[in-house]
Ligand SMILES: Nc1ncnc2c1ncn2[C@@H]1O[C@H](COP(=O)(O)OP(=O)(O)O)[C@@H](O)[C@H]1O
C-alpha cells in the first residue's frame with residue numbers, strides 16, 4: 391500500500407503543507423529540529439490514532455493555535471481512502487468523510503512499520519517499551535486487540551481506585567470480585583493475541599537473524615506472563631489481594647507482561663553487547679515487517695526516522711534493496727543517493743518543505 395498525499399495544518403511546527411509522495415522512496419532531509427520527525431509523527435497518527443512520542447495529543451498542535459489537522463490519502467491494493475484527524479479540545483477522526491466513534495475503527499487502514507533510533511529501548515528499556523512494541527504491531531492488525539486492551543486498562547484504573555477506597559475509606563472488600571471478573575475476561579483475549587504474535591515473531595526472527603549475523607548467532611524470544619489462563623490470573627488476583635490493598639494498585643496482571651530475547655541462549659538485556667542489541671533490534675523489526683506483510687497481504691509502509699545515524703551508506707542501499715516494493719519514507723540529515731529506485735526528495739527547513 392502507499393500514501394499519495396499528506397495535508398497538515400497547524401501540526402507541530404507546520405502551518406500548512408500539502409505533501410505529495412511517490413510509491414517508492416521519499417526522502418525528507420534537513421538539519422536537526424526542522425520538522426522531519428514531525429512528518430513521520432503525522433503519518434503515525436493517521437495510522438494508529440496516537441503519537442509515538444507523546445501521550446498528550448495537545449503537544450502536536452502548533453504552539454499558539456487551538457486546533458491541528460492532518461489528512462492522509464492512501465491507496466491499497468483493493469481500495470483507496472482518506473483519513474482525517476482533527477486535534478483540539480476533542481479528537482475527531484474521519485474515515486472517507488465519515489466520523490468514526492471508536493479508535494479501533496481507524497486501525498488497519500494505513501499499515502506502517504516504523505524504525506526509529508529509540509527502537510533500541512525495546513531491548514534496553516523497561517518492559518513497558520516491549521509491551522508498547524507488541525501493542526502497536528498487534529493493534530493495527532487486530533483492531534479487536536486495542537478494543538480489549540483499552541477496556542482492560544480502564545477496568546484496571548477502576549480496580550486501583552477501589553483498592554485505595556478499601557484502604558482509606560474501609561469500603562467492602564468483596565466488591566473487588568466484580569473488577570477481577572472483568573479484568574480476567576479482557577486479559578484472556580489480550581493474552582491469546584500476544585501469545586499468537588510472539589509465536590509468529592519466533593518463527594520469523596530465527597531465520598532473519600541467522601542471515602544478518604552470517605549464521606553466528608542464534609536468537610530466541612520468550613513471552614513472560616503470569617496470566618496464561620483465566621483461572622490462573624483469577625487465582626493470582628486472589629492471592630495478591632491483601633498486597634494490592636496495602637499498595638493501592640494491582641500488582642500482577644497482563645499489564646506487567648514482558649518478553650525476553652535470547653542470543654545463543656543468554657538473555658540479551660544482561661549479556662548482550664551494543665552490537666548485538668543493534669542487530670537483534672533490526673531482526674525484530676524485520677520480523678514485524680514480515681508479519682504485517684503476511685497478515686495484510688501487501689507491503690506496509692516503512693517509516694525510517696533518522697536512518698543515517700544507525701546505518702552507513704552501503705548498508706542503506708543494501709537494506710533498501712531488501713525492501714523491494716514497499717513505499718519507504720525516510721528522514722535523515724543528509725541527502726542520500728539510492729540506485730535503481732524512484733526517489734522523491736524534500737528539504738525540510740523550519741517547518742516548511744522545498
Ligand atoms: N507544538 C509545536 N508547535 C510548534 N513547534 C513545535 C511543536 N512541537 C515541536 N515543535 C518544533 O518542531 C521542531 C522539532 O521537529 P522534529 O520533527 O522533531 O525535528 P527533526 O527535523 O530533528 O526531526 C522543533 O523546532 C520544535 O520546537
Ligand SMILES: [Mg+2]
Pocket residue numbers: 423426427428696721
Ligand atoms: Mg528527528
